[in-house]
Amino acid sequence: MPPTTVVDKLTITFLVDNCIEWMSKLPPGFVHELPQHVQLYPEADEVTGVPVVDLDHFCCGAHGFAALIETAVEGEGSHYTLFDVGPDSQSLVRNVSAMKIPVDKIERIILSHWHRDHTGGLLSFLNLRQTAQSKCIVDLHPDRPLARGIAPGPTFDKVVCALPSDPSVEHIEEAGGTVEQSSEGHAVAGNTVWVSGEIPRVTSFETGMMGGMRWYDEPGKRGSWLKEQHIMDERYAAIDVAGKGLVIFSACSHAGIVNVIKDAIAVFSRPIYMIIGGLHLAGPEFAPRIPPTVEFLSRQLRPSPTYILPMHCSGFQSKLALEAAFGEGCVPAGVGLKVNVVGDRGQDERIFPPLY
Template identity: 65%
Template sequence: MPSSESSLGLRSVDSSNRLVITFLVDNTLEWFTKLPPGFTHELSQHLQNQNPPLKTHPVTGVPVLDLNEFCCGAHGFSALIETQISGEDAHLTLFDTGPDSLSLVRNVKALQVPVDKITRVITSHWHADHTGGLLSFLELRTGSKSECIVDCHPDRPISRGMARGAQPNMIFACLPDDPTFEEIEAAGGVVEKHAEGHAVASGAVWVSGEIPRITSFEEGIPGAKRWVEEGGRGQWIDDELILDERYAVIDVAGKGLVIFSACSHAGICNVVRDAVTKFSRPIHMIIGGLHLAPADSAVRIGPTIDFLSRQLIPAPNFVLPMHCSGFYFKVELEKALGDGCVPASTGMKVEISGDRELDRRLFPSTITIV
């Protein structure tokens, strides 16, 4: 029987509480597609909650959907995670901040997110499409009475770039620089550097350390480069493994693990293997970018789907392929999982309730990977 707290400090969300996820930045917008129970489109939230209040059309008298007050899509990822352990205060944790100074700020305003109550930001890794909105978010909190911890990996690169496969030494572009530790603190953030796994939010969220690379077909990102300096000289070196990448996980009683893997440079199979090994719990939901959109990742689509749908027993209840997952992967995943492949997007909300009694009655003591 699984305990309400693991040896690693992760505590499960139980029957008196719930996990609420709001997607603040993603590449796509989706207002109309059929969703499973517990999922709510942004459009429905505006209409049902009138938050912000909708204006009335002066002629027809019906509510006006002012698209200037709705979310926008952007190439990046950010999710707001609300957790609560029985008898304790709720925690709002931001997982990544999107790619720029505009999209996250616009979207938190559109969804009326109480930014002053977000007390921790987890950065999944040092890539600008995941950290680009960090400083603007912290500036949005200016004047807040609560501090905001920025939970990040200590190994921040000077710069990251990409080379073409046929020309491994030709760097065709680099990403904007990630915020420095000094810039984060100047904007009001409290830097916490973590290279090892650790629990946060009263133990409801566990942030991984380095992800073990054991899956044969998940060999990193071809052409990924990193700028290093030594002795007054700089150069590009190979950085295909992107070892600073981390995932986050929440355990919901009666459901299982909810995994946030913002870009899956390590490979989503490696991420899932590590989570299952550490917590011996079934996977309820996998969320985020699975990095199968690039053409050179196409060969991994079939083996990845086979792992998630057949080799992992029981299979995940839901997979939400977002950000860099790619159209072709989504199509093939839907064939394998049906309604378990959810078209999640910017502005969508997910509510997951815990059930301790169901956990005791139904869950296996071990998870199998064949």
């Protein structure tokens, strides 16, 4: 039995990403930031009589990721879930304000993993939301590191910098969040969003992040940096849309996007419709993984995804390779962009396995 309820509508608004994309051609259902702003800020200019593009109210890019996920089942209310919160105290709250997001309706925040570019906006967002009457659950993996560092190649053995600390459970609760910790897969948002457990590493070429380091404090000893290339606290999110299949959110893909997709198919036994997020294929260390990744997604995976949105840490070279393989199915997504996915239960019954 599938672990979540199939939804009739999924709406995604990207609130933090490295890129801003205003002009590229988009497929049906994808909406640029500019036309949204014309609706959000319709006041006409006194001289020209048309709305003014007020650049003070547009989204800013940042090295990180955050996406608002709205799921709806026909005859029931919508659920609002925030997947990651960006890198800092400013980008998410600015962009939420710019897009006039109803923060009081966001009932759950899912942190994909403990890296500051995905957790840094949490406390400022919770502070923004504190006037809301409803509680906000913060869904996180219990294995929070003391610190994580970066050791660049070619030797990957010398830490050149540490990432800022992630928010602590105590600080999250002080800011108004209700903490739920789990390393197991579970359904949330009225059973419409799946939060994965730890992702099995089964693909030979996806060997983690060679320069990943973690600080360990041993009782009675001075702490030390130890290699941590697999980042096992990472989780993905999945939504099953009627007549479409699975929409996968993989914020950084430290596990490898092929491992992510293989796990989602094993859990759901459903086809992949859309892949969203950071694929972590940027830079020389990851360049050899691009060809086998694209080969799997475009040729070995059947049916292949209709859309793939390489964002955040995916890198320019992977975007070029994915565009060559998927054409317009490789979508140039960025902060401020909205995606509307409308389900079709009749189509689901015709082409997919029975729904339970």
